[in-house]
Amino acid sequence: MNEVERLNILNQYGILDTPHEEPFERIAALARLIFDAPIVLISLVDDKRQWFKSNIGLDVRETPREHAICNETICSDDVLVIADARHDIRTAKNPFVTGTPHVAFYAGAPLVTSEKARLGSLCLMDREPRHFDERQMAILQSLAALVMREMELRRQIDQDWLTGATSRMAFHGTLERLIERMTPPSIGLISFDIDHFKQINDRFGHLAGDRVLIEVVDVCRGVLRDGDVISRMGGEEFAVLLPGATPKSALAVAERLRQAIETSRRPEVDAPVTASFGVTMLEQSDLGLADPLRRADEALYRSKGNGRNQVTCSWAMPAEIRPGGMSRQSAL
Numbered sequence: 227m228n229e230v231e232r233l234n235i236l237n238q239y240g241i242l243d244t245p246h247e248e249p250f251e252r253i254a255a256l257a258r259l260i261f262d263a264p265i266v267l268i269s270l271v272d273d274k275r276q277w278f279k280s281n282i283g284l285d286v287r288e289t290p291r292e293h294a295i296c297n298e299t300i301c302s303d304d305v306l307v308i309a310d311a312r313h314d315i316r317t318a319k320n321p322f323v324t325g326t327p328h329v330a331f332y333a334g335a336p337l338v339t340s341e342k343a344r345l346g347s348l349c350l351m352d353r354e355p356r357h358f359d360e361r362q363m364a365i366l367q368s369l370a371a372l373v374m375r376e377m378e379l380r381r382q383i384d385q386d387w388l389t390g391a392t393s394r395m396a397f398h399g400t401l402e403r404l405i406e407r408m409t410p411p412s413i414g415l416i417s418f419d420i421d422h423f424k425q426i427n428d429r430f431g432h433l434a435g436d437r438v439l440i441e442v443v444d445v446c447r448g449v450l451r452d453g454d455v456i457s458r459m460g461g462e463e464f465a466v467l468l469p470g471a472t473p474k475s476a477l478a479v480a481e482r483l484r485q486a487i488e489t490s491r492r493p494e495v496d497a498p499v500t501a502s503f504g505v506t507m508l509e510q511s512d513l514g515l516a517d518p519l520r521r522a523d524e525a526l527y528r529s530k531g532n533g534r535n536q537v538t539c540s541w542a543m544p545a546e547i548r549p550g551g552m553s554r555q556s557a558l
Contacts, residue, residue, distance in 0.1 A: 227341070231343065233272070233452070235345070236270065236271075236343070236345045237452060239377055239380070240384050241270065241377060242272060243407070246279075246280065247380075250268055250373065251282075253348070254266045254348075257350060257369050258282055258283070258350075261350050261366075263352055264283045265282065265283035265351035266283060266348075266350055267284060267348075267351070268280040269294065269334075269349060270346035271297055275289065275290055275291050276289055276293075276296050276297065276346065283351075293320060295308070295311070295316075296334055299344075299349065300336050303342075304336075306333070306335075307333045308331065308332040309331060309355055309357065312330055317329075317332070328353050329353065330353050331358075332350070333363070333366060334347035334349035334366075335349070335366045337377070338374065339378075340378075348369055348370040383395070388439060388458070389442075389443040391458040392457040394457060394458070397455065397459070397467070401515055412469075412471060412508075413467060413471060413507070413508040414466075414467070414473075414475070414506075414508075415465065415466070415519070415522045416465065416479065416503060417459075417519070418465075418466075418483070420438065420442060420462040420487075420499065421501060422534075423462035426438060429497070430495050437492070437495075438492060438499055439462065441490065445490050449483050453469055454467060454468055465522070473539070476507060477539055483503065484500075484503055484535065484536070484537055487499060487501045488535060501535070502534045502535060502536060503525075503537040504524065504527070504529060505537060505538070505540065506522045507540075526538070
């Protein structure tokens with residue numbers, strides 16, 4: 227598995243930059259109790275950093291990837307043991323060995339998904355060299371499997387059961403985290419739903435309708451970037467988050483999504499499938515999540531009222547719908 231595929235799978239879990247959670251904290255605390263280790267980490271290796279879902283005994287939540295001993299752990303499915311990190315060629319010059327927290331011993335079990343992607347590790351660190359036998363390695367590997375089980379359960383909750391899109395609850399959590407991290411929040415929000423979806427179900431059956439929902443999400447994923455988030459909000463309604471977007475780029479993405487859905491072919495439905503879109507940008511004055519979601523939905527309803535299969539921007543709507551609304555051209 228190449229690095230791009232590994233990172234894509236990691237992003238599907240939606241776990242990076244989330245708060246501490248009790249199930250993971252309990253596993254880390256159990257590992258600390260079993261092994262009497264001063265530092266226990268649940269580490270996930272991103273493209274440029276390692277981020278800690280649990281960080282018992284360490285004050286930071288992330289470090290540069292080039293300083294991550296766990297970067298060595300994800301090279302194999304086996305437990306990595308470095309009895310004396312001060313004299314191991316892989317770690318002797320590591321700043322966390324030569325400086326604070328002065329790591330001398332390391333043992334890490336990789337977190338391996340069902341797709342055989344190694345996302346990070348459950349690792350132990352000590353400030354003194356240690357011996358680590360096969361029984362201890364087996365226990366650590368079992369605890370790492372428990373971490374992966376919790377991640378899988380979390381992913382199931384965070385994913386729509388049918389399409390694999392982000393769930394509504396997870397979507398709200400992701401939006402909140404993005405708002406906290408991006409100041410000012412340069413985030414685009416797209417709301418869309420499939421046109422005449424009830425007619426698709428009535429004419430071709432609910433199984434065919436389900437297949438359309440699945441394929442629409444697949445088509446959208448082919449258009450969206452890594453880091454963009456598509457969520458099924460309910461029924462045939464979807465939303466897309468675009469971190470780092472501008473009004474112009476958000477509009478362009480919505481139009482590409484519309485065209486991709488319209489031009490895709492679905493043998494189970496002998497009829498065109500289209501979608502209507504509403505686009506907005508998060509604003510500094512927004513009070514919570516309700517404001518941008520309302521604007522995107524109002525723009526979506528405008529698209530449906532004007533004939534469907536089109537994109538409407540919240541900033542291009544008339545003043546009676548959105549006070550102070552500007553023209554599409556002036557916004558761009």
